[in-house]
Amino acid sequence: MFDSSPIIVGLEIGTSKICAVVGEVNAGNGLNIIGIGQARSRGVRKGEIAEPALAEEDVRNAVVEAEQMANVEIRSVYLGVTGNHIRGFSNHGVHPVVSADREITEEDVQDVVKNAKAINLPIENSVIHAIRQHFQVDAQTGILNPVGMFGAKVEVDVHVIHGRVNRLKNSIAVVKGLQLEVEEIVFNGLASSLSLLSNEQKELGSLVIDIGGGTTDFAVYADGIIKHTGVLAVGGDHISNDLAYGLKVPLGRAEQLKVDHGSAVLEPDVKGRSIDLPGQLGLPFKSINLEHLRRIMALRLEEIFELIEREISHLGWLERLRAGVFLCGGGARIPQIQSLAENIFQLPSFLGKTSSISGLKSALDQPEFATAIGLVRFGFLQQKRKPAGGLTRAVGQTLAEIFKR
Amino acid sequence: MTTPLEKSDGAPVPETDPAPIKERIHIKVCGVGGAGCNAAGFIAQDKLDPADVLLLNTDAQALAAFPLPGKLVLGLKRARGLGTGGDPELGRAAAEDDAARLRSFCEGADIIFILAGLGGGTGTGAAPVLARIARESGALVLALATLPFDFEGGRRQRQAAAGLHHLKAAADAVICLPNQKLFKLLDEKTSVLETFKISNSLMAGGLRGIGRLLTQTGLINIDFADLCSVTRGRHVASAFATAEAGGEKRGEQVIEKILNHPLLDCGQVLNESDAVLVSLVGGPDLTMNEVHKVMEPLQRQCENAHLIFGAVIDGAFTGQLSVTLIASRHGAAESAPPDAASCVPTAPSGDMQFLDPAAASRPACRFVAPAPEMSNEKKEQLYTRQTGRSGKRNTRLQKELPLEIVFKGRFDKSEPTIRHGEDLDLPTYIRRGVALN
Secondary structure (H helix, E strand, O other), X not given: OOOOOOEEEEEEEOOOEEEEEEEEEOOOXXXXXXXXXXXXXXXXXXXXXXXXXXXXXXXXXXXXXXXXXXXXXXXXXXXXXXXXXXXXXXXXXXXXXXXXXXXXOHHHHHHHHHHHHOOOOOOOEEEEEEEEEEEEEOOEEEEOOOOOOEOOEEEEEEEEEEEEHHHHHHHHHHHHOOOOXXXXXXXXXXXXXXXXXXXXXXXXXXXXXXXXXXXEEXXXXXXXXXXXXXXXXXXXXXXXXXXXHHHOOOXXXXXXXXXXXOOOOOOHHHOOOEEEEOOEOOEOOEEEEHHHHHHHHHHHHHHHHHHHHHHHHHHOOHHHOOOEEEEEOHHHHOOOHHHHHHHHHOOOEEEOOOOOOEEOHHXXXXXXXXXXXXHHHHHHHHHHHHHHHOHHHHHHHHHHHHHHO | OHXXXXXXXXXXXXXXXXXXXXXXXXXXXXXXXXXXXXXXXXXXXXXXXXXXXXXXXOEHHHHHOOXXXXXXXXXXXXXXXXXXXXXXXXXXXXXXXXXXXXXXXXOOOOEEEEEEEOOOOHHHHHHXXXXXXXXXXXXXXXXXXEEOOHHHOHXXXXXXXXXXXXXXXXXXXXXXXXXXXXXXXOOOOOOHHHHHHHHHHHHHHHHHHHHHHHHOOOOEOOOHHHHHXXXXXXXXXXXXXXXXXXXXXXXXXXXXXXXXXXXXXXXXXXXHOOEEEEEEEEOOOOOHHHHHHHHHHHHHHOOOOEEEEEEEEOHHHOOXXXXXXXXXXXXXXXXHHHHHHHHHHHHHHHHOOOOOHHHHHHHHHHHHOHHHHHHHHHHHHHHHHHHHHHHHHHXXXXXXXXXXXXXXXXXXXXOOOEEOOEEOOOOHHHHOOOOOO
């Protein structure tokens, strides 16, 4: 019955590209990436759908490519979402232990988590993730599972990631329009961190920054759990736009200049240097001052990092990051972005490498695919957890497997 | 001292007591020309005192077709009851001949509705005369005028434009119904008969709505003065729309109908208007939520407008909701000169060749005269109002806009990314003031 392993698909509808990654659970119960499809994205601005028709076409192309590569039929996906409207914050729940002998039961744990989840959101927002963090029994902190312990009061922190319902629905509708099921929506920053970080790095404390085309997503891990997440709706597009404005070149050319001559740090030796752009197809010959290009770019990237740094240090997590900063997304390809991150965060910085997943080497090494691979990993972790959820669910899933064939 | 004594002596105390406080408003309806008579006839079918309806036409045969008592053939001597043949000057002259009879009809009315189809002879020529006479008799004059279809040709369009200009100068308010806009309401199978029926019923709907608004005392009352404040002194035509809906979701339905109303150019008119009057009529079951549902989108649509709102509870409207909306705008200064320029040369050259020069010179002074009179009275008022408004706008704009306006490129149309009060879509080097030299 289980001879063919189930596939898990992660779909990221990004601002610059749309990426579908197919993973398969191998015999050793590990995750294996077997296919990747990508398409240039045209209908997305700042991580959110701007033109559904175009986005739908691009998603179809990406999914078809992934299907061909992995030689499977894709029925459902884990969908990555991002956008300026998404916020993460932590909430605290308290519950007094009522039983006579003060032993904490499963019900107490459920109650305290329920209390922590009862947050006051604006009506148009809905919760994307509610991630349970460490429990605290009386004054004892850092407890993973308090069932069976004794105490008068049990407390828990929950990290809630929420966003506007209608905007989330936009991307779900695009996927549904292609007759694909959405298993779950996952915040991109969370997905990226899942693919990059090992358990040890999570334990030590790390910051994952995913610099995408339209948004920069980040997630903070400390003590093995997620502590903070956030979105900054500024990304590679903004760099291109700044260059187009500052250097007075068309947007397409600015994009090319960014890729060919960009750098995250303004070095003294570029002073006075210029780049000659050959005239081609209606674009005249033009000489660009390299110093200006680098300065515009460096200032923008500096600002992105500074904004993240300010937010994290304000919440007091910056001192807890001992493993360092991990960069991924297309922005991680900018030369010397590591040293810029090191300068601003005063922490060791690395280009993130997908870990603990096997499969296509070409895909795993690229920083752009971190999110989509993370989505697959999220799905993998969910499905591992699911059968434990209840007998009916397990049976239902088994039936679903049967019908899938 | 004497009056209360008299009152206590008189028998009908309850009747006379409220009378001096609020008199019943007397409304009269007058249809001018073929189209106007059709519309007035249509309206006369509902609960209107037949004595208050007067049909005017130069064509006796057409007039005879209406089974109403109040009929008057204009200019029997001039046109011999055969119509004007599309000549507005003849229509005007015919109305002037019968000015005395028109004056006697207008006597005692508080509001006179004039219904006319502009573009032809009688409606275009006689309606402004009637409006002037009615206004002289002390009534508020509201004219509802239809404009010809595009296919009716340039001459009729020009005549209609000239007639509208005169009508605007003479009447307190002119509400226009360009027939061309009806096409949005029609499908391919709509017959000609139905089309004119729609036109009539739209006019009738507007009239009924305004009548209701004025005669019925509302919970949140709109009165005579409110209507005047919206319509008077604004030389650009007001637009009106009515919509009704029933059932559970009437609030949403009504506002949807209003915002998509062809006469409002699908809400476009609302954006540009300076004053909007909204009257809601509902049954005793009208909820505050419904009122909010209607008013909230309207408020958003016409942010800069002076919005006047009224609500009337009428037992007959149980489970129903009806909205009447009148929108108007200033702009007399910009629109009047081209209007005048376009109508003055065409009128003498085209239509008045057959009339004697004395008659030809008359309309110019007659109809142009009210306009400067109006503006002299209102000019300063309008001026202060307009400058006050624009001044307000300027200060608000200055708060929102930065000193340097930077084109945001591809982020121009997307929601701005604001962090710590800074718009991150603008290049960082500009916000930090780094000079590129």
